[in-house]
Amino acid sequence: MKQKGKVYLIGAGPGHPELLTVKAARVIQEADAVVFDRLVSPEILSLICETALQVPVGKSADNHPVPQERINEILKDLAQKGMVVARLKGGDPLIFGRGSEEAEYLRANDVTVEYVPGITAAQGMAASTGVPLTHRGLATGVRYVTGHRQANGSLDLDWKSLACTDTTLVIYMGVANIAQISMRLQAEGLSEDTPVLAVASATTPREKRVYSRLGRIAADIHDAGLKAPVLFVIGKVVMMGEDWQTNTVEEILSAARVDTCGKLAHG
Incomplete structure (x- = not known):
């Protein structure tokens, strides 16, 4: 048989x-x-x-x-x-x-x-960079979003709900569209100063990191020459990364206090 x-x-x-x-x-x-x-x-x-x-x-x-x-x-x-x-x-x-x-x-x-099942890229990135996906006082949730549509279709995402300062936003497959993603999030109220981390080939010997801000991430990625696979992490938790300038939760909270989703109040 x-x-x-x-x-x-x-x-x-x-x-x-x-x-x-x-x-x-x-x-x-x-x-x-x-x-x-x-x-x-x-x-x-x-x-x-x-x-x-x-x-x-x-x-x-x-x-x-x-x-x-x-x-x-x-x-x-x-x-x-x-x-x-x-x-x-x-x-x-x-x-x-x-x-x-x-x-x-x-x-x-x-x-x-x-x-x-496998460890998804966001989890691997968090472990290798020290950037948590959630952290008390910084992010009450995390959202995984695709930055690419089949056949290069329009990124018809719910931009208003994504532009939430209480949430960590993780963008998969977003290298080609990061400029558009950045502009759409800013148009819905997310500050241009929102921290962003881009990680290429996370957890491997080829890993590369670029720390930036939402308003300049597209230019920084271009200048750094990052190639896919690249993961983007957008939100206050990025400031806890081992390569960021400040590391304590107290410093982070004093630098960016949140009133409501989509509104960032600077202290």
């Missing part, structure tokens, strides 16, 4: 191999085939068994050599051949990873699917 295959939708984390879950590392090493995205780090790819079939399906802006529909078919075909397939995605497969879309397709074709 032919063995039935299976697809594991695996979060490869932000890049450092020690930030993989134990289960993710085991499945990567035991899989018959590994289908991986462009953002999966070379350090993690080195864990793949030498005998495993390796299928790169990475995409970048305006460059999709393997369309999503074809990726779905590849996963289905490999599993239907009886193979255990590790589908590697940067970060977590259920946070801007299209994991649920692939799972939907596979299940519709009678392929067994299992998720293996």
Whole structure:
């Protein structure tokens, strides 16, 4: 009887191999085939068994050599051949990873699917830079937002609700649109002096950081030459980063006291 295959939708984390879950590392090493995205780090790819079939399906802006529909078919075909397939995605497969879309397709074709969660880029960034995503007195919540739309569509986000000084805003895939994002947030009342941190390739040996302010982040990113993957963190918590000028909560609160969302009162 032919063995039935299976697809594991695996979060490869932000890049450092020690930030993989134990289960993710085991499945990567035991899989018959590994289908991986462009953002999966070379350090993690080195864990793949030498005998495993390796299928790169990475995409970048305006460059999709393997369309999503074809990726779905590849996963289905490999599993239907009886193979255990590790589908590697940067970060977590259920946070801007299209994991649920692939799972939907596979299940519709009678392929067994299992998720293996990963540390998303925002969590990895927080650990490597010392910038918390929430902090008492600084941020009561955090929001993950995409800075890119399919086919370069319009960023039709709820800018008014995003321009909240009580919230940490994390922008994924926003390099190309950071100037627009900055302007729209300022138009809704977020101060141009709002702290911003941009981190490229967080947690890896290639990590680069740029500390800035909302009003000049686009220019600073251009001058620094940061390339994707870049994560943007917008909010007062950025001032707790180990490279920021001030580090104490008391200094931060005295520099930027919040009245209500969208209104910043300077002390």
